Amino acid sequence: MKTSTSFIEKIFSPYALIALNIVIVLICEFLGGGTYMAETGFVHAIAVVFVGLIIIRIFSDYAFSDYILRGFLKIQLTFFLFLGFVHIYEYFAEHVFIMREDVVQLTVMASYFVWLISIFLALGFVFRIYYKKSPAVMALLWAIFALCIVGLIAPSVSDAVVAWFPLWFPKLILTGIVVVGILGIWALKKLAVIMPVFREYSYYAIPATIFLVLASFSEYYESVGVSHLIGASEFQGLYISHYTIYICLSLLLVGFGKLKKPKGIYEEM
């Protein structure tokens, strides 16, 4: 049992995940002349590997049962799974249900925004207890979050909703992602100071947030066809947006591993 556990943990080592990302890059860039993964949509389907790894993380034994740490973890892991599923959605939307490309990309960007809001929901859970704030702050966050979810689902359900969006709407989402991303990084740093048990987690969660923001930019520029302007193939924009999100997911997988076995008294559990 211990051997299988340690084998699984080896998959989550930074080296193994770097190797996985390199393999993904090599397959995308060279298989079928560098177009196969994009044309078949398998570049999205790779996300299924990450969903599997996230599920293992969700069912991992964490060293603590403290109600605050557990609350944080439950919220984060739930939405981590959601983040993993985004590109599986992209695969089905573009290659099975043949939905409008701009709608799919808008939904993906909105999903990144939802993940960033979820960081605040998890941190809000900790901060509300620490700062003894009223539940109203959390209620407000959940209300924003619910609104985001409706905004996320609605465009995929009806084209009429998409027609209602102004042309600058994707830019608004991108701006929101940058602002919430910066605030998220600040909040993660604050969390690591307040509760050092999150210090190592934050070392991975902060760069993951940066990569998520970068992935949003590449998703946006992919949708406006910037790859043509810089002379790159249309597939490169697609690949770069996926490389960045897979790096983000990898960093979070390692980060959650740091919460699985923190140092100090937790090492003796």
Added chain:
Amino acid sequence: MTEQQKKILIVEDDMHIVKIYEIIFAKEGYQTVFAVTGDEAIEKVVSEKPDIVILDLMLPGKDGFFFLEEIKKITSTIKIPVIVLSNLGQKIDIDRAIRLGADEYMIKVNHSMKDVLGSVKNCLQAV
């Protein structure tokens, strides 16, 4: 009463840590009693009259700071040494706990169970 029979009140909501405490302190011959919330801890400190308290600060309901404030108001509990073992690491929290009467402040990720045991022994010897 010998040192080996002394009673420790452990105020902790993390059941994994509670189990470890139970094993380690039993092995050393200490008697342990547990509380999960600040309110329960106040009741236990009065009823059980422990020789020392190990206190977590972030608890469901009333927190560890509340507990520190309260036991310093009760004559029978004012002299009971308290070791804080918490996940809170800011200087402001450490200073507040010390100001409220904690004898020692330990951060969970910076200290091992051996350190905690050592501090308990030192505090009990100093009493």
